[in-house]
Amino acid sequence: MALTLIERIQNLLLRACAGLLYMFFWLLSPRGSSKPTKLPPISNPLLRLSAVQLARKIRKREVSSVEVVQAYIDRIQEINPLLNAVIKERFSTALHEAAQVDKLIEEEMGGEDVLEDRLPLLGVPITIKEAFALQGMPNSTGLLSRAQFLSSTDAPTVALLKRAGAIPLGVTNTSELCMWLESHNHLYGMTKNPYNLERIPGGSSGGEGSILAGGGSVIGIGSDIGGSIRMPCFFNGIFGHKTTSGVVSNDGQYPPCSGRHNEYLSTGPMCRYAEDLLPMLKIMAGPNARKLALSEEVDLKKLRFFSVPHDGGSPFTSPVDKQLIQAQRKVVERLEADLGVKVEELRVPQLKYSFQIWDTYMGLPDDNGQRPRPFKEYMAEGGPAVWPVWELVKWMMGRSSHTVPAIGLALVEMTQRSKPSQFILKQKEALQREIEELLGTDGVLLYPTHPQLAPKHHHPLFTPFNFSYTGIFNILGLPVTQCPLGLSVEGLPLGVQVVAGKLQDHLGLAMALYLEKAFGGWRDPGAA
Template identity: 55%
Template sequence: MPLSLTKRGLMLLMRAIGFFIGLFGIAARAFDFPLRHCGSRITQPTSEPLLLLSGVQLAKLIRRRKVKCIDVINTYIDRIKEVNPMINAIVKDRFEAAQQEALAVDKRLSEEQEDEATLEKKWPFLGVPLTVKEAFELHGMPNSSGLVNRRNVVSKSDAIVVALLKQAGAIPLGVTNCSELCMWYESSNNVYGRTNNPYDVQCIVGGSSGGEGCALAAACSVIGVGSDIGGSIRMPAFFNGIFGHKPTSGVVSNEGQFPVAMGAQEEFQCTGPMCRYAEDVEPMLRVMAGPGVHKLKLDKKVPAQKIKFYWMEHDGGSLLVSRVDEELLQAQKKVVRHLETVLGASVQHVKLRQMKYSYQIWVTMMSTKNHDGMETVKLQELLGDHGKPVWPLWELMKWVLGMSTHTFPSIGLGLLEPVLKYDSQTCAKYEELRHLQCPGLACDSVPTWPE
């Protein structure tokens, strides 16, 4: 499927936006002398035992009354106060409320004599510290999604997924940063500023759930809530070295977050778990899925030897995509060898030439109606918070003069929006790629490649 001149221009402009943002980052680092020469670029590692346990392990200790819930919460609060000034991951805390909830847990455990199995069934994450992406509603917390027009919006209720985790015993410590309208791969906005990577504060954390990924990596939290429409869980997980999972569409409720996905975006947007330890992913998904858990087969044992793995190194050679780093390729090959030699799994190398159109397909689908004919909400309207639409060209001129309240990526995406129209040829390519993918790809198969 050859690219039209319009599409070529679109792709090149998107690359140009990324280039200029990188250029600004280099300039900022060049002039950031105090940080480079007088301060540490890495957050202080922790050796505190309570900060080095998974959510599952913490809940078990609390249920067994071997650890006080208030001690766990206070330890995490102290950690946040220590490192958050460097990383700017948690943008609004609820420490006092969390402490009161922790004391209530300890009181309940001292008064009730229920056995551990009963407690685990009722509260699988009893007393476990939780952070939530600011785009989700958490009662009493801001819900701006980095949009200046919404900086005074305060949630009056909990998003469904947040309510489910609280019902499971988790205690929210606060909300974490994201990109403006959750539409970019860096977690920076004009409400809260930029979140910095805990392993090097001059590096970014990915987006749009980057604040969540950063908080987890820096031991400011142990489990968290993120959302993903085009890598917003997966990229922060990669950038920060944590675990993130984008579930199957329709399994976990998206209700209670801003902006609301409409049109074909509904199929792409997924709410999912983010955590520091792999053993928390599956139990988190069980809780977060709620009634949607019946769509999964989490209790079915699946021997690795019966799974077919397909792997590829890159997207097929698109000229508009950066080469995959050699270290990533070597890491992927190590995984392949492990699957084959240690687990005895079937691993097959594939080349999907159509994959080089994946970004073009994704961009088109973001502006496509869904099966019911519902259209997506225009970015210009979202930037105006459903009030008077924002004129991107005017905002660009204001941005050059330092007068715009919007970030450069949002303005750039707004400028591109008129080009992102329904394209029947691209949509047909999307359906073809969905059905083609890897030969024989089914319920017993897993495709994997650097994203």
Template identity: 50%
Template sequence: MSILRRVLVFVLRTSSRLLLAVIRLISFFSGNPPPVSPPRDPLLLTPASVLADRIRRGEVKSSVVVQSFISRIREVNPTINALVCDRFDEALREAKAVDDLVSSGTQDERTLKENYPLLGVPLSVKEAFALQGMPNSSGLLSRRSLRSETDATVVSRLKRAGAIPLGVTNCSELCMWYESSNNIYGQSRNPYNPQHIVGGSSGGEGSIIGSGGSVIGVGSDIGGSIRMPAYFNGIYGHKPTSGIVPNEGQFPNAHGCRTELLCTGPMCRYPADLPLVLKVMAGKNVEKLSLEKEVSLRSLRFFSMENDGGCLFVSPVDKELVQVQRRSFTELMADGNSMWPSFELVKWMFGLSKHTLPAIGLALTEKLANLNPEGNAKMIQKAKNLKEEINSLLGDDGILLYPSHPKIAPKHNEPIAMPFNFAYTGIFNVLGVPVTQCPLGLSEGGLPLGIQIISSQHNDHLTLALAQYLESSLVGWTPPGCI
């Protein structure tokens, strides 16, 4: 049996390496296109919270801000293919209405802030979410002609808060793969190097925000679908505590055991915008969190894991990612306490869709899993045990640092050779804990580096506060084309 296992391991590893070699060879002959140019307009380099304040004070018009982002999208989208359907004319009309409201003087600045915390701020939305008048296919050909008649719950809340949607962004087919490509809109590309992936399934969001074409966005996460695109595109993404933000109005939605895995959350270029957008998305559920609570690093305990212990089906962690995680840990330790735990994380596999190759593969995986209900029950119990262990370990003052992904943004199609690398994000959907992905500068090759910050359930304020600290002490979003 030992010999058979060794032979199997050798065959699997060799097959994976050969497939990667073929993909990289094809990529080599396709050329090396440059990254998109960095944004120059100061409005494109301003956090959403600051833009909203300036619009409310009448210092800048919403119509000017919206037009700046529209111009940027027109500049970069031919390269990255991130925004797949726009509503620019409607957005400009809505921005004009905001300007008229501010100039009318019927509401003072304080009242405007209470009623419209995101007044006049541009917003992008993952195509999987319903946005009135926009497509909502999730890359499924049979839904190609569908147009949404209503808004998803979170989209409606953001619009009521004053945000102005510019359009919808690309995702993987049925939101079940970590490269955003489908048979309706094609392949989205990384603004830092178009030969590389944007992640999935909220990849279009990551790409358009990372390129400077949007400042805040709506994503969903069932196995890392917010955090992987945020990482690959150098921005911030937050997977809230499960059940805090409503998932209604997206396709496909989660059912059965997947309900607890799916989370809707914000994607932003600046960490200060994460709690602001999360408050709007969560509605009354925000009361279950402590987002206004001040966080002292000296009162926190820090844990760090540099890898998952090693696995045949998951890539080793790139050295640059290990180094940047150690640098983050050292920075946090200047004010806190540390531990290096050796607990092992459970891997989680799921599949649902079909038609594209990754979707078909995931569907087959699910069918095979259904043949072993006894094994599934054991895995569910293990997940429950680990969930209790993690929440007990971290308590209300513990933070875990963990890689966002084992690899720096792969080239297109490379995920097919290592389909289970999403385990680095997917495990935390199983556990239901809040996670914030933070950018940490660029690699030697000019691609984003990042890290996940994890806390126990309902302690989202800890990860969000640390994201802001790391931006101020290390580095945050770095515009593409800057090296």
């Protein structure tokens, strides 16, 4: 079914407005800079070990937790002035906690195995997306009106990671209210991509992606309602996992869920090394970990593989970059050569409606008839009421407290239909059936994460719907593992989404280990 005339006009108007806004940004941008344009390479060998390896060395007293934490603090202090990824640190507290860990290990009588079982991440540093409550740390998601807010408790997933022995170093930047793919807000400023400081790190977990890729953190926590784990992991060349819906708690985040958003939001791990995904997910899932068969060994030769190269030509999204198509093709070739499997290339017609499906389902009421809280109300949290049109006028005069993407989303909400399109509802149901039947319990699907390599700052305003490549799997509730595949000719990360059936998260995690060996995994941006 073709786009309606209204939808075509809306699309054209949004693109025209984006172009005008970008011109404003370009005219206001400073010309030239004396700052370095590249990160220094990693020199401390401790920063090249996975969290699993670090925890083992700490337990064996081959290295102290204090040494590890100090190494990461030094790296953050070295690169954060370039990246603006960590927006509030707790270094002195982290060093104190690391000293306590070292004392505990010295006094432990039960042996290394007991420590590994009880505290699998003991002494390992971690960073936390600022959208999560971390005791004593800000939890504003870039809202100026929440600038003074400090969390009094930990979000459940943060508490579980801390209980497993992880030591938070600080919190990382997000987009305003976590609803845009560039991590920029008027409270903390703009975060940059470590592979190219003129490029975005993605959003909304962009601060996490940036500091992890830069070597300033080894593991982190993100959240994803439209790709906010997977896009930053893709743009920054690291690993991430969007869990099966309902497995990991989404509580303790700001903004909180409303309407049916809890069905689509996923909290998950982000890391530089594939072997850290599974133990992190096991910890973060708590009692629900038993639903995921994470202890089950995966024989990749016994899986069925599928590859979808693009969404079928949606008018809302950009064509997929040829380097990304080629990278995905190389994955197919390696799988067939290494494992002796046949990867079936598919076209899935309903994927062409990914944006409309995501947009429609995000606006649906919950089972009690409660619709999602309007975005403009979140924007006004702790401050005066927000009128989107007036806010745009204020922004043009340099007087708004809000970013253009946030204002734009509030404006788009004003034009949304009160009743969902029956055609789009049918497309979603057909897509859900087809993908779930296709994958079952032993199927894996390869799909582009984003049609473009990491864009330049503000350029997503031209292509606001490209997140549809990730957002569709939030609505379908499927687990997706984001895997890096080396670097492009421009030195930017390549990658692919690995999609599995519901509760089959372990298949994606096994694929991450395989693809890391096959394609080299994360690359040091300072040496790239």
